[in-house]
Structures are given as C-alpha cells and as structure tokens.
Amino acid sequence: MALCAVWMAVSSLPASGPPAAFRAVPQQLVRASSEVVRLAQEAGRAAQRYERGLRVVNDQRSQVRRIAHELHGQRVVSAALRQDAGAVARAQYRTAGFTASGGLAPAEAADPVELLELQAGETDRRERLARMLIEADARSRRLAAEEGASADSYAVVDADVTRMRGEKAELERRLAKARSDLNGMAEASIRSGRCTPVDLDGLQSEIQDNRGSVDRAAEISPSGWTRPLLSYELTAGFGGTGARWSNGHTGQDFAVPIGTPVRAVGAGTVVSIGCGGPFGISMVLRHDGGWHSQYAHLSAPVVPQGRRVRAGEWIGLSGTTGNSTGPHLHLEIRRSAEFGTAVDPVGWLRSRGVDL
Secondary structure: OOOOOOOOOOOOOOOOOOOOOHHHHHHHHHHHHHHHHHHHHHHHHHHHHHHHHHHHHHHHHHHHHHHHHHHHHHHHHHHHHHHHHHHHHHHHHHOOOOOEEOOOOOOOOOOHHHHHEEEEEOHHHHHHHHHHHHHHHHHHHHHHHHHHHHHHHHHHHHHHHHHHHHHHHHHHHHHHHHHHHHHHHHHHHHHOOOOOOOOEEEEEEEHHOOOOHHHHOOOOOOEEOOOOOOOEEEEEOOOOOOOOOOOOOOOOEEEOOOOOOOOOEOOEHHHHHHHHOOOHHHEEEOOOOOEEEEEEEEEEOOOOOOEEEEOOEEEEEEEEEOOOOEEEEEEEEEEOOOOOOOOOHHHHHHHOOOOO
C-alpha cells in the first residue's frame, strides 16, 4: 500500500465548530456512502448465511452417502441370508429332512422364509436364520425410506444454498459498484476542495443502535484504547523505506476495502479534516497527554471538526484517496501536534493493551 512522502499541512488547533453544515455535502455522496455501508452489512450477512447453509448441505450430503453405504451393506447381508436360508431348506428336502405342511412342494415357495416356515419341526438353527432374515429385510426397508427422505432434504437445502450463493454474488457485485462510485465521489470532493463530513442518517442511526456492540467488537482495552478497524490485513509498517516515502514510512497501513468503517483508537477531539495532498481525505484527533492520531486516505469523514469522540466510535470510511495505490487506512500516532514526532503505532497501541 502506498503512503505519504511528507505530512500535509493541516491545522492541529481545535475549531469552534463544524466548518460547514452537514446539509452542504452533495446528496450523491451521502447516498453513495450510505449505500456502501448498507451493502457491506448486507453482503456480510449474506456471506454468513451462505457459509451456514454450505455446512448444512455438506452435512446432508454426507448423511445421504452414509445411509446409502449402510443400505448397500444391509442388502448384501440380506441377500446372503436369503441364499443361506434357501440352501438350508433345499438341502433338508434333498436329504428327506424337509416335511411341508399343506402338501406344498419347495418349488411352490419361492421365498426362502416361506421355505423355512413350511418345514415341520423347525430346529433352532432354522428359527434363528428365519428371524435374522426377517429383521435384515425390515432394516433394509427402513434404510431405503431414510435414504429417500434424506435425499429429498438434501435437494431442498442444496436449492437453498444455490439461491443464497446467487444472492451473495449479486450483493458483492452491487457492493463493488457502490465502492467504485464512492471512490469517484471522494476524488471529486478533493478536486472541489469540499471534504466536509457526511451526515449519514442511516449510518449515524446504525452507530447509535449498535454503540454497545461496536465497543464490545472493538475490544476496548482497560486503558481505553482500541484498533482502528475490526477486520484488516497489516501491510506497510512504521519506518519502512521506499520511493514513496522521502524520510521513511511514518505510520502503519491496514488493507481494507473502500467504505470500511474507521474507528477512533481512543477518546479524543477531531482537530482537523484534511482534503487533498498525499494523505487525501484525512482526520486528526487529539488525545489526552498531547498524543495525536491521524487517519488518512479516507473516502469520507462522518464526524465534524471539533467533535469529541469515544474510543471505538466510527469517525470515517476508508478509501484510497491521495498518495495511494489501493484501498487502505494509514494510521499515524504522534507525540504532539508537531510533524516529525511520529512513533510506531503497533508498539504504541501494544503498550496500551491493544494487539494488532
């Protein structure tokens, strides 16, 4: 992921209030931001439903195979028992040990069980063989019924999973388009110099409705700090060198899709919102003790300058604005408001009980 060569000039002093009214933000950007958040949540839920359904259909398929295997084995046993029963009856007939009741000849009783039942003075062996054959046939019938019912159930769940797979793919397609639209509008905001916060009614409502769960998911440490994202891949780290960084990489990169909610790593005040330059759309928070955190390459801020925020609270949406080769968040931690005082965010957060 790309990072910035130098810090952009942003104010580190608290403002008296939001620089512009939320309603001044183009409605297309509001809708695009809301659509990304909404579709990302729907796509996530659809993926979870699909994964659960896939596990069910795999279990059902395994059950069908297991029953079919048992049925095949039972039919082999039944066939062997029937063959043994017929052989016993015919052998006793040939040796004059067979006496049929009612005058029936063995040839008239095609079923080996009937042959055994026709014999007068049945021995224990014949009784056991007949009983085993009857039980084996009954078990074969039960397994055949189970196989049919299981196959029907498999067909139903397989159809459900196929439908869920289609829904998931469609939501992912729509989400990809929404992210592309949001990125285009973020770039347009930078060109116009109007990177004012987006008041997402739906998003703000979601934040309010899930404040507790957001904090729990963010795993606030005992000292009051947390990760800036819930799910991510760490990429370029602090101190890295490369053509894009004139004096080394001053933060930590988190690879995430466009529109991923970005959270404040700790309680603080939004002291500036940047618009353009190497960091694209960015936000700077001031925390107790003089520490500052910056969140760069955003697609949109969602809280205004001057706002006091809590640890884990949503403050913006990730993007790929500014000096960036792909969607990611650049997090920087500074000892003070002065540029050039950055420290390693990974170690800094770890010392406060947060592992990335």
